[in-house]
Amino acid sequence: MRNLTKLSLVALALILAACSSSPLSGARGGAFGANDGSVNDPTSVAYFNQNIGDRVLFEVNQSTVNDAGRLVLAQQAAWLNSNPAFTILIEGHADEQGTRAYNLALGDRRATAARDYLVSQGVASSRLSTVTYGKERPIEICSQEACYSQNRRAVTVLTGGANS
Amino acid sequence: MKMRLIARTLILALTLGPLNLTTAQAQTGPLRIEVTDGVIEPLPIAVPTFVAENAAAAQLAEEISRVVVADLVGSGLFREIPREAHIAKITSFDAAVRYADWKAINAQGLVTGAVSVQGKRVIVKFRLFDVFSDKPLGDGLQFTGSTDAWRRMAHKVSDAAYGRITGEGPYFDSRVVFVSESGPKDLRQKRLAIMDYDGANVQYLTDSTSIVLGPRFSPTGDRVLYTSYESGSPRIYALDVASASRRVLNNQAATLSFSPRFGPDGDAVVFSLAKAGNTDIYTMSVRGGAQTRLTSSPSIDTDPSYSPDGSQIVFESDRSGNQQIYVMPAGGGEPKRISFGAGRYGTPVWSPRGDYIAFTKQNKGRFHIGVMRVDGSEERLLTSSFLDEGPTWAPNGRVIMFSRETSGATGTSSLYSVDLTGRNLKRVPTPLGASDPAWSPLQK
Numbered sequence A: 001m002r003n004l005t006k007l008s009l010v011a012l013a014l015i016l017a018a019c020s021s022s023p024l025s026g027a028r029g030g031a032f033g034a035n036d037g038s039v040n041d042p043t044s045v046a047y048f049n050q051n052i053g054d055r056v057l058f059e060v061n062q063s064t065v066n067d068a069g070r071l072v073l074a075q076q077a078a079w080l081n082s083n084p085a086f087t088i089l090i091e092g093h094a095d096e097q098g099t100r101a102y103n104l105a106l107g108d109r110r111a112t113a114a115r116d117y118l119v120s121q122g123v124a125s126s127r128l129s130t131v132t133y134g135k136e137r138p139i140e141i142c143s144q145e146a147c148y149s150q151n152r153r154a155v156t157v158l159t160g161g162a163n164s
Numbered sequence B: 001m002k003m004r005l006i007a008r009t010l011i012l013a014l015t016l017g018p019l020n021l022t023t024a025q026a027q028t029g030p031l032r033i034e035v036t037d038g039v040i041e042p043l044p045i046a047v048p049t050f051v052a053e054n055a056a057a058a059q060l061a062e063e064i065s066r067v068v069v070a071d072l073v074g075s076g077l078f079r080e081i082p083r084e085a086h087i088a089k090i091t092s093f094d095a096a097v098r099y100a101d102w103k104a105i106n107a108q109g110l111v112t113g114a115v116s117v118q119g120k121r122v123i124v125k126f127r128l129f130d131v132f133s134d135k136p137l138g139d140g141l142q143f144t145g146s147t148d149a150w151r152r153m154a155h156k157v158s159d160a161a162y163g164r165i166t167g168e169g170p171y172f173d174s175r176v177v178f179v180s181e182s183g184p185k186d187l188r189q190k191r192l193a194i195m196d197y198d199g200a201n202v203q204y205l206t207d208s209t210s211i212v213l214g215p216r217f218s219p220t221g222d223r224v225l226y227t228s229y230e231s232g233s234p235r236i237y238a239l240d241v242a243s244a245s246r247r248v249l250n251n252q253a254a255t256l257s258f259s260p261r262f263g264p265d266g267d268a269v270v271f272s273l274a275k276a277g278n279t280d281i282y283t284m285s286v287r288g289g290a291q292t293r294l295t296s297s298p299s300i301d302t303d304p305s306y307s308p309d310g311s312q313i314v315f316e317s318d319r320s321g322n323q324q325i326y327v328m329p330a331g332g333g334e335p336k337r338i339s340f341g342a343g344r345y346g347t348p349v350w351s352p353r354g355d356y357i358a359f360t361k362q363n364k365g366r367f368h369i370g371v372m373r374v375d376g377s378e379e380r381l382l383t384s385s386f387l388d389e390g391p392t393w394a395p396n397g398r399v400i401m402f403s404r405e406t407s408g409a410t411g412t413s414s415l416y417s418v419d420l421t422g423r424n425l426k427r428v429p430t431p432l433g434a435s436d437p438a439w440s441p442l443q444k
Helices: A002-019 A045-053 A067-082 A100-120 A145-151 B055-074 B099-104 B147-166
Strands: A055-057 A086-093 A128-134 A153-160 B011-013 B043-046 B078-080 B109-118 B121-130 B140-146 B175-182 B189-196 B212-217 B223-228 B235-240 B246-248 B256-262 B268-275 B278-285 B288-293 B301-306 B312-317 B324-329 B344-350 B356-363 B366-373 B388-393 B399-405 B413-419 B426-428 B433-439
Touching: A045 A067, A045 A153, A055 A067, A067 A100, A086 A100, A100 A128, A100 A153, A100 B212, A100 B256, A100 B268, A100 B278, A100 B301, A100 B344, B055 B078, B055 B109, B055 B121, B055 B147, B109 B147, B121 B147, B140 B147, B175 B212, B175 B413, B189 B212, B189 B223, B212 B256, B223 B256, B235 B256, B256 B301, B268 B301, B278 B301, B312 B344, B324 B344, B344 B388, B356 B388, B366 B388, B366 B399, B388 B433, B399 B433, B413 B433
Parallel strands: A086 A128, B011 B140, B043 B078, B043 B109, B212 B433, B301 B344
Antiparallel strands: A055 A153, A086 A153, B109 B121, B121 B140, B175 B189, B175 B433, B212 B223, B223 B235, B235 B246, B256 B268, B268 B278, B278 B288, B301 B312, B312 B324, B344 B356, B356 B366, B388 B399, B399 B413, B413 B426
16 A cells, blocks of 8 residues: 555656656756657657656665666666667756765766666666766756655656657 | 064065066064954954056056955955045055054054056055054065956955965965856756956856866866766866866766866876766876776765875765765775764865865755864864855965855855855855856966
8 A cells, every 4th residue: 555655656746747847958857859759659758758757766865766666667678678779878866955976976876776777677788878967957946855856866868769 | 463563665576477476475473363263353454545656547546456455354354444534645655654644543454555557567566554563564565467467466465465464375366166057947057167266357168058067276277177068978177277178088988977176286186987876086197098996985985185285085985874074095095084973074175274174064954064174173164054065265275165055946056255264154246156166276
């Protein structure tokens, strides 16, 4: 029951994040791009972002993928394994409560944790790369835990594929 | 506060380089403020408008004396006695000073000056007087430079006065490289910029197409190391300040590098490199070549800073479970933890004088700038806010500048400075938002 609640919260969070219109990208952090295709096309980036979920969230100062995150990453891996034309960049991010360089290192840890999980699920490591944005590209901008929890994330960004 | 006297009143006429600045200062033990005492009452000084020795100098004479006042008062150690209160008028630089007139308004220090302009050259003369001893304090000085460097000559005057009265090293003739910020929090535009220590003469060194972070000066102030996302991921660049030309230092695939800082020899660069989820500290030459790994723990090791003699490196690590400060030999080796208080400690920076380490501390949801002795003793927090971060030392090791970010969706970042004693906290003006300041060495 507890897990269910957690999962639905994460799902809600993902929908909220997806609805955010902030033109994120220095980080191409999950905004819909013109080449993302139709959500009705199960091989499109748009479908991946909306139906699989492009991100996992982390606890304060942590880089361990939690249960909810593992579920998302397992689904990402299955999708990536059936859509092998895509290459994958994982962006690690931190909330603003930390010093700049430490947050860069923490973002790197988070991106690597997500990457390692995808590899464990059979995604070829040659398709994967990572980058950290530290606290430079928050997706939510309030200074409260409601926003911080969305900013402590690893985002799976796809390039290549049939639509681009 | 102690007062002593000095007898000589020579004018030193020096002719070096484009800006003729003296280093020949009489060592005096003057009209002294002990900076480390935590001065409560600023010393009253009078700075009459500098005498314009020819018509072309009228405007600069006024502006230079205003900058001298701004420097000295801005240090928090001096209070200006307004010109309206002055009894004596200084109309000739060489006329005898009527001490009684300055005592009558309780001016303890008197700064006089004269300015002349010849074509594109400006000559600034200056004297400092210890009013209550009826004596000049140190030699008169003369600076010559181009008219467009007039602010530097004003800062040199202030540095001489500050140095004689405090016995501390000068710091006004210095610059700050920083990250200029604009735009909303989730799409902040960042550019490298450089300005005088007081916010004047801002120039941009990069455009805003890539995120830039953490600039740091070379020991001679002519080059800057910084982190940029120009290639898509964080990498370290070296930039020549005069030409703004830049080159990447480390292009190794599958690594991210950041947090660079020069060693005191101007060649060694110490930095963080993240590889496979682990961040360690490395060194390399600024000219390129092999990298030497200095730490190899599975923890985050970052924000390294050399001791002024180059023999040690202070850095932060979360090897104990959260961020703490460690010191290790410059060639690597067993680090010794020096921070033990409550909370998390990061961004350690060794003072140019070698006596303190400045840091950022995070505790109970607040951020602080603090200092401690290099063995970790005498920890003292100087500031407290929602987000204070990234201290940098003035060249004399007695003032610290840092970034302060306000909270919330409209939060913005600004630069602030504060004394080593925690006094004189104030905002440093910048045209836009600003973060990651790095103070230059004193200009030559």
